[in-house]
Amino acid sequence: MPIEIPKDKWPGTIHTVTLGATNGEGGTRSKTVTFGGETTMPFLQFEAPVPHKPVVAIEIKDHKPEDWSLLLAEVWGAAMTDPAEWAKAAENAGADIIVLALSVNDENGNPTTPEKAVGTVKKVLGACGLPLIVFGPGQVDLDNELLVPISEATKGERIVLGICEDKNYRTIVATAMANGHLVTARTPMDVNLSKQLNILITDMGMPADRILMDPTTGALGYGIEYGYSVMERLRLAALQGDTMTQFPMIVTPGFEAWKTKEAKVGEGVPGSWGDWKERSINWETLTAVSLIQTGADIVVLRHPESVKRVKYAIEELLMA
Amino acid sequence: MALSGIQIYKLLPQTNCKECGFPTCLAFAMKLAAKQVELSACPYVSEGSKTQLAESSAPPIRLISVKAGGLEVKAGNETVMFRHEKTFFNRPGLFVRVKSSLGVEAIKDLVTKADAYKVNYVGMDLVVDGFAVEADEEATFTEAIKAVRSATKRPLILIGNEFAIKSGLDNLSGENPLVYAANEANWEAMADIAKKYSTSLVVAGESLDDLAGLTEKLKVKGCEDLVLDLGLGHLGNRLAKSTQIRRLAIKKNFRTLGFPSITFANGHDGQDAIEAAQAIGKYSGFIVLDRFAPDLFYPLLVLRQNIYTDPQKPIQVQPGIYEINSPKADSPVLVTTNFSITYFSVANEVEGSGLPVWLLVTDAEGMSVLTAWAAGKFDSERIAKSVKEFGISDKVTKKQLVLPGHVAVLSGEVEEELPGWEIRVGPREAVDIPSFLKHAL
Numbered sequence: 001m002p003i004e005i006p007k008d009k010w011p012g013t014i015h016t017v018t019l020g021a022t023n024g025e026g027g028t029r030s031k032t033v034t035f036g037g038e039t040t041m042p043f044l045q046f047e048a049p050v051p052h053k054p055v056v057a058i059e060i061k062d063h064k065p066e067d068w069s070l071l072l073a074e075v076w077g078a079a080m081t082d083p084a085e086w087a088k089a090a091e092n093a094g095a096d097i098i099v100l101a102l103s104v105n106d107e108n109g110n111p112t113t114p115e116k117a118v119g120t121v122k123k124v125l126g127a128c129g130l131p132l133i134v135f136g137p138g139q140v141d142l143d144n145e146l147l148v149p150i151s152e153a154t155k156g157e158r159i160v161l162g163i164c165e166d167k168n169y170r171t172i173v174a175t176a177m178a179n180g181h182l183v184t185a186r187t188p189m190d191v192n193l194s195k196q197l198n199i200l201i202t203d204m205g206m207p208a209d210r211i212l213m214d215p216t217t218g219a220l221g222y223g224i225e226y227g228y229s230v231m232e233r234l235r236l237a238a239l240q241g242d243t244m245t246q247f248p249m250i251v252t253p254g255f256e257a258w259k260t261k262e263a264k265v266g267e268g269v270p271g272s273w274g275d276w277k278e279r280s281i282n283w284e285t286l287t288a289v290s291l292i293q294t295g296a297d298i299v300v301l302r303h304p305e306s307v308k309r310v311k312y313a314i315e316e317l318l319m320a
Numbered sequence: 321m322a323l324s325g326i327q328i329y330k331l332l333p334q335t336n337c338k339e340c341g342f343p344t345c346l347a348f349a350m351k352l353a354a355k356q357v358e359l360s361a362c363p364y365v366s367e368g369s370k371t372q373l374a375e376s377s378a379p380p381i382r383l384i385s386v387k388a389g390g391l392e393v394k395a396g397n398e399t400v401m402f403r404h405e406k407t408f409f410n411r412p413g414l415f416v417r418v419k420s421s422l423g424v425e426a427i428k429d430l431v432t433k434a435d436a437y438k439v440n441y442v443g444m445d446l447v448v449d450g451f452a453v454e455a456d457e458e459a460t461f462t463e464a465i466k467a468v469r470s471a472t473k474r475p476l477i478l479i480g481n482e483f484a485i486k487s488g489l490d491n492l493s494g495e496n497p498l499v500y501a502a503n504e505a506n507w508e509a510m511a512d513i514a515k516k517y518s519t520s521l522v523v524a525g526e527s528l529d530d531l532a533g534l535t536e537k538l539k540v541k542g543c544e545d546l547v548l549d550l551g552l553g554h555l556g557n558r559l560a561k562s563t564q565i566r567r568l569a570i571k572k573n574f575r576t577l578g579f580p581s582i583t584f585a586n587g588h589d590g591q592d593a594i595e596a597a598q599a600i601g602k603y604s605g606f607i608v609l610d611r612f613a614p615d616l617f618y619p620l621l622v623l624r625q626n627i628y629t630d631p632q633k634p635i636q637v638q639p640g641i642y643e644i645n646s647p648k649a650d651s652p653v654l655v656t657t658n659f660s661i662t663y664f665s666v667a668n669e670v671e672g673s674g675l676p677v678w679l680l681v682t683d684a685e686g687m688s689v690l691t692a693w694a695a696g697k698f699d700s701e702r703i704a705k706s707v708k709e710f711g712i713s714d715k716v717t718k719k720q721l722v723l724p725g726h727v728a729v730l731s732g733e734v735e736e737e738l739p740g741w742e743i744r745v746g747p748r749e750a751v752d753i754p755s756f757l758k759h760a761l
């Protein structure tokens with residue numbers, strides 16, 4: 001008698017979200033990206049089909065960052081000094097989405113102005129055909145000051161504006177709603193905090209298919225286990241029917257992994273850490289792959305080799 | 321299925337003789353159901369009841385232990401699908417595959433290197449668990465096993481057909497390796513071997529139905545210590561099968577497949593790391609890698625450590641003063657929290673700098689700097705309290721206290737709490753501590 005496999009049947013579904021708009025849709029993107037729509041835990045195709053696969057975004061900055069690992073500086077080379085070139089290189093490296101992370105100061109050390117930020121966004125949009133996510137520098141006032149004009153200048157492009165946090169979401173959500181964009185909501189690794197922020201954003205009238213949530217994660221060796229479990233719990237809650245957790249998840253394993261000493265530093269480290277480059281790539285790749293298996297829909301990465309490997313893992317996971 | 325207290329009570333003598341240390345048999349039964357006592361505490365249980373109770377209390381996934389040289393790799397005994405539901409218990413063993421065709425000298429080199437491998441992660445030394453010796457060339461197998469054994473004491477997995485395995489086992493004594501593998505064609509011969517040499521046995525089959533058929537037959541033959549090989553399919557396929565057997569065991573108490581599994585990670589260009597990472601997160605008991613490289617094992621060992629920590633308790637260090645590089649009265653005091661990862665990131669950097677430092681570890685309930693700060697467990701009051709409690713003022717004359725860069729906002733308040741101290745703000749990341757100590761202090 002064949003074994004009867006226990007299958008979970010869930011009442012909940014993750015929202016399907018599309019990012020970017022093509023010419024015909026009011027934008028200028030050469031393609032759009034759709035993700036979400038899951039009705040089961042990640043990749044369990046014996047239970048339900050996987051409607052859309054998780055996607056990989058590459059993070060670029062508005063100017064060459066001083067504190068990134070030398071390995072990243074080496075691999076991106078001169079492209080790092082020009083966001084347009086960097087975006088093109090990222091597209092060629094296999095990114096599905098570009099994440100443009102704005103800095104507090106420009107390359108000359110002066111505060112980033114709205115004009116400059118808008119200019120950078122336009123340059124990036126002009127240089128590549130991928131959908132775009134823009135992260136503000138992470139300071140309440142400055143984020144609002146930069147993101148509002150960016151939102152207006154890119155009306156109809158269906159970009160994602162980030163990062164909405166509990167102290168700073170109203171202005172960002174309002175401008176995204178007015179200009180046809182999406183938002184991403186970040187909370188520090190807690191199921192209830194995620195829900196609360198999602199409620200606040202939904203209460204403002206933001207349609208559910210224009211919200212992403214970022215539950216925050218830690219890198220391998222630096223707290224990944226917390227993010228891992230919070231994401232599993234969020235996804236389980238969503239499938240069980242909790243409507244305020246049914247948003248696709250975006251996480252930043254590239255940012256987290258490249259902050260660690262293991263990835264950042266090549267000299268004066270124990271010999272048992274092995275080859276620097278291979279170790280860093282593994283650090284970023286394994287952080288990302290682990291999170292994809294907990295339900296991440298977008299992983300934001302930094303190194304092209306990790307992008308290649310994570311994309312391979314996603315394709316493999318889709319093959320039953 | 322686990323029995324309830326009442327069901328267990330019915331199997332006890334019901335004489336309330338109190339010898340177990342409980343006033344009544346029922347009280348004892350309740351404790352048994354809660355797994356807080358051992359059945360052996362009651363001297364009067366009948367043999368029949370013992371068997372019934374043992375069966376019902378057996379874990380849904382059998383515990384398999386592979387042993388040699390006083391070392392042991394355990395797998396199984398897991399009770400949940402997701403780590404937050406309780407915890408994952410037995411970390412999957414990481415093994416390096418050694419093919420016999422490699423030749424004696426090359427084998428010794430490889431095994432010596434991997435055997436000696438040790439990497440420190442938050443105060444723990446992580447190592448390679450063992451070796452999987454494969455008779456890819458039958459004639460060289462016994463030589464290969466001898467070569468491996470001359471270079472390591474660690475537990476082994478033996479891979480080969482029944483003839484090779486038998487000759488291999490004849491060259492090993494006083495240990496319990498894991499034998500790979502019984503299949504539809506050879507299971508009877510393999511069962512005989514596993515019994516004769518008291519080894520655990522891997523079962524290989526195309527589908528779960530095939531595996532179930534084999535484990536049933538092997539159980540009848542008296543082989544209970546089994547491990548399932550779920551095959552070399554795509555990651556999606558591996559995920560499906562490992563999820564299915566875990567569910568069958570835990571949710572349906574399906575004993576036929578209630579065994580840990582073994583995974584081979586042999587992809588190229590870093591794909592092996594991905595395969596092994598999946599196996600760590602998704603339920604594997606034994607993981608065999610085709611190569612040994614520190615840059616591959618270090619991240620995998622750390623991932624395994626992370627996934628298998630108890631989600632209820634952050635790993636912590638004892639609050640107090642840690643003396644690094646023999647500090648003197650004029651050495652600076654650095655303050656941090658007692659979350660292990662935090663403590664070791666800082667301590668390792670300070671140690672590496674070669675500069676003397678007093679490291680003051682506050683009781684932040686095992687939280688990282690920012691988490692503790694956000695939760696109110698690492699504030700000026702707590703910092704001042706530890707300064708006083710641990711008597712650091714008696715040890716230093718210079719009274720210079722360095723705060724983590726992430727909590728620069730605290731510096732004013734700490735200054736107020738600690739008159740006479742100079743409060744400095746250090747860098748945000750521990751990596752930058754050495755240059756800060758050299759140039760800024």
Ligand code: B12
Nearest residue numbers: 188190223634656662687688689690691694724746749750
């Ligand atoms: C894992 C984590 C948790 C875990 C706790 C893990 C633990 N045991 O601490 C959990 C999920 C429980 C958690 C909970 C919360 N968290 Co939390 N959490 C994190 C996370 C992801 C990683 C923290 C970590 O482990 N870092 C690694 C360690 C090693 O870093 P560290 O301690 O800072 O040490 C480094 C440096 O500070 C430096 N350093 C350390 N000591 C010293 C000393 C000196 C002298 C110097 C110079 C340097 C130095 O060296 C280290 C390496 O560079 C961060 C976000 C992130 N990715 O960083 C959020 C984060 C810290 N959490 C945050 C918050 C708000 C919370 C909560 C309050 C939210 C809530 N749920 O209510 C709770 C608080 C806890 C509670 N109430 O119980 C916020 C803090 C925001 C802020 N800036 O104030 C963060 C930054 C997330 C965010 N972006 O919002 N969190």
Ligand code: SF4
Nearest residue numbers: 336337338340345362
């Ligand atoms: S020792 Fe056994 S018989 Fe006596 S009270 Fe305890 S459980 Fe009952």
